[in-house]
Amino acid sequence: MKVWKCIIADDEPLARELISDYVAKVPFLDLKGAFTNAWEVRDYLRTNTVDLLFIDIEMPGLDGLTFIKSYPIQPKVIFITAHRKYAVEAFEVRALDYLLKPISFERFLKAVNELDTKSSEASIPSKHIFISIDRQQFKVALDSILYIESKGDYLKFIMQEGKPLITKMTLKSLDLPDNFTQIHRSFIVNEDKIEAFQKDKVKVGEDWLTISRSFRRNISFGG
Known part of the structure; x- marks a missing residue:
């Protein structure tokens, strides 16, 4: 025990x-x-x-x-x-x-x-998270998330399909599996959705996101 x-x-x-x-x-x-x-x-x-x-x-x-x-x-x-x-x-x-x-x-x-x-x-990897929107808890499949952007006390979940989801949370309050990597104080990306990357930026969906110097040590994709 x-x-x-x-x-x-x-x-x-x-x-x-x-x-x-x-x-x-x-x-x-x-x-x-x-x-x-x-x-x-x-x-x-x-x-x-x-x-x-x-x-x-x-x-x-x-x-x-x-x-x-x-x-x-x-x-x-x-x-x-x-x-x-x-x-x-x-x-x-x-x-x-x-x-x-x-x-x-x-x-x-x-x-x-x-x-x-x-x-x-x-011990069993979760396949979803719950986020609060308009005082309701919504179940969101992890593999449907492209990346997450921090905007002050709010998070914007950029989805593979549909509109972004916005909730009052902070990045540090999230409990995500290892394939989600923080690349900037404002961005966490789903590594499984990365389409291209360079030394200081990564493409997820249609967007290029900056990789900040302080978070480069977190990067595991690309060898």
Whole structure:
């Protein structure tokens, strides 16, 4: 059984104590720390790695959602909050679950049991992803994507057929297979769809995309 290292971030002492007690009851969870705000989590993650973060959303100084969106290296996330209004944003950053306070142990256990399920699924390459458009989750086949362009807080999926799909996500929030390669801070390309390339650019569909110097080490196509 895999043991998942986890930490907690919540400014409410009772909430930290409750989640700590729940974690202690689950044999495949190993609590490494409990923090009062996202800044403390940031400092901890600079020198430590964890598999799972339980984090409140409304915290002083730096809220949980902003922290997850801005931090480059992320564990799996389960949000714990008293507010329903952040649910859509939470799942846009690929949260494992969204727990509303007060949290029962039964509901907590249901959330963490997903860890084993998703870990097993991860060994089987996915053939699709879900993206959120107009508050609905749409299933998109990976082999239908030519490339993905970042535009601030939004992504544009350029498709093999049909119009581009636009969603509020960031490149770092994507979980894509190895044939998707980042060639620029604004572009991820599907290597299977590359038609031609040069040292500093690549053709995908009808478009030539720039390969930036800092991402050339990522390139595996062309030998």
